[in-house]
Amino acid sequence: MLQIAICDDNKKVIGYIKNIIYEILKKQDEKAEIHSYIGGMAFWKAINENKRYDILFLDLYMPDLPGLDLGTKMRYLSPETLIIIVSNREDYVFESFKMNPFRFIRKQRFKEEIEDVMLEALNEIREQNQPFWIHTGMANYCLYVKKILWIESHDKQIEIIYPKERISFRYKISDIEKELNNMGFLKIHRSILINVHHIQSINKNEILMDNGQTFIIAKKQLDKVRERMQNDIW
Numbered sequence: 001m002l003q004i005a006i007c008d009d010n011k012k013v014i015g016y017i018k019n020i021i022y023e024i025l026k027k028q029d030e031k032a033e034i035h036s037y038i039g040g041m042a043f044w045k046a047i048n049e050n051k052r053y054d055i056l057f058l059d060l061y062m063p064d065l066p067g068l069d070l071g072t073k074m075r076y077l078s079p080e081t082l083i084i085i086v087s088n089r090e091d092y093v094f095e096s097f098k099m100n101p102f103r104f105i106r107k108q109r110f111k112e113e114i115e116d117v118m119l120e121a122l123n124e125i126r127e128q129n130q131p132f133w134i135h136t137g138m139a140n141y142c143l144y145v146k147k148i149l150w151i152e153s154h155d156k157q158i159e160i161i162y163p164k165e166r167i168s169f170r171y172k173i174s175d176i177e178k179e180l181n182n183m184g185f186l187k188i189h190r191s192i193l194i195n196v197h198h199i200q201s202i203n204k205n206e207i208l209m210d211n212g213q214t215f216i217i218a219k220k221q222l223d224k225v226r227e228r229m230q231n232d233i234w
Contacts, residue, residue, distance in 0.1 A: 002032035002125070003052065007043040007070070008059040008086070013107070014038065017057055017086065020111060024118045040065025047074070053081050054125055060087040060096065071099030075200060079163050079210040080128065080147055082121050086110060100200055100210055134171065134179060141169055145183055149198045149209055151176060153191040163211055186225055188217045196225060 004021065006014050014036045025032050035053075037043035041064045043056075056074065060067035071083055075098075082102040096104065102124070103117045128146045143160060152159045153173035160167045177185065177193055185193045188207070192215070200210040202222060207215045217225075 002030060002054050004032050004034045004055045004057070005037060005043060005046075005053040006034065006057045007037040007040060007062075007067070008057075009039050009062040009064075010059075011038055013059070013086075017110065017114075020114055021057075021118065024115050028119070028122060030122060039063075040067065040070045044070060044073070047077060052078055055082045055084060055102075055121055057084050057086050058101075060085060060089050068095060068099070071096065071101065075099050075210050076212045079149070079198065082124060084117060084121065098201070134169075134176065136169060136171055139169065141167070145180065146195075146197070148185075148195050149211055149213070150195060151185070151193040188215055188221050188225065194225075199225070202226065 002025075006017050008014050008017070018034050018036065021032075021034060035046070035051075037046065040062045044065055058067045058071055062070075067085065067087070071085070074081055074083060083099060085096055085101045085104045086107055087104070088107045090106065102121060105113050105117060129144060130146070131142045132145045134141045134143060144162075147162050149161045149163065151161065151173065154168075156170055156172070157168050158171045158173055158176055173187075173191060173193065177187060180193070184195055184197050186196055187193050194207065194209070194215065198210050199207055201208045202225065205216055205219060205222060207217065207222070207225065209215070
């Protein structure tokens with residue numbers, strides 16, 4: 001069952017958003033729990049108590065904890081959550097990019113825009129949970145490719161790095177690079193493959209992943225990463 005959160009400092013807005021989302025989910029025959037949080041601090045407390053959500057509807061202007069700060073914190077703590085910003089503060093659109101939001105919806109256009117956004121979000125979640133099998137000869141491993149942050153090679157083992165767990169098994173990194181061809185992975189080092197869809201920012205010779213991990217690489221490789229981010233189609 002989907003876990004959805006709405007975080008806004010206006011109780012009426014929360015109720016309005018919740019009712020529309022329920023209507024859309026009903027048409028799609030999707031079941032979900034929708035949790036409401038009045039203000040950023042209430043939501044942040046729940047996250048620190050290990051509550052996790054598939055989708056977060058987030059207001060940007062909240063006096064106790066602004067949405068820009070909350071969204072940035074969420075990127076590190078729960079990078080798999082799809083953040084949908086719901087705000088009239090269009091002047092914050094570009095600043096909000098640092099939290100890598102899934103979509104930005106204007107409150108005054110919410111009813112007109114939300115259905116298409118929800119359908120895209122549901123499709124994204126389905127794809128995130130689509131299994132990809134690796135056959136090693138000795139065992140079969142189920143990978144959820146879109147959730148992988150990066151892959152490391154240690155001796156003859158590879159380690160798959162997810163936001164909240166790591167799994168390892170005997171495999172060559174060159175072989176898994178071929179298996180994941182055209183799925184958004186790029187070798188930045190002979191022993192590291194990164195998922196370009198989890199890059200939060202690129203600055204000089206540093207790549208920042210959306211869980212806070214940084215990689216220092218050569219400028220030549222950075223140019224390849226930028227090109228892949230611009231041209232890659234998942």
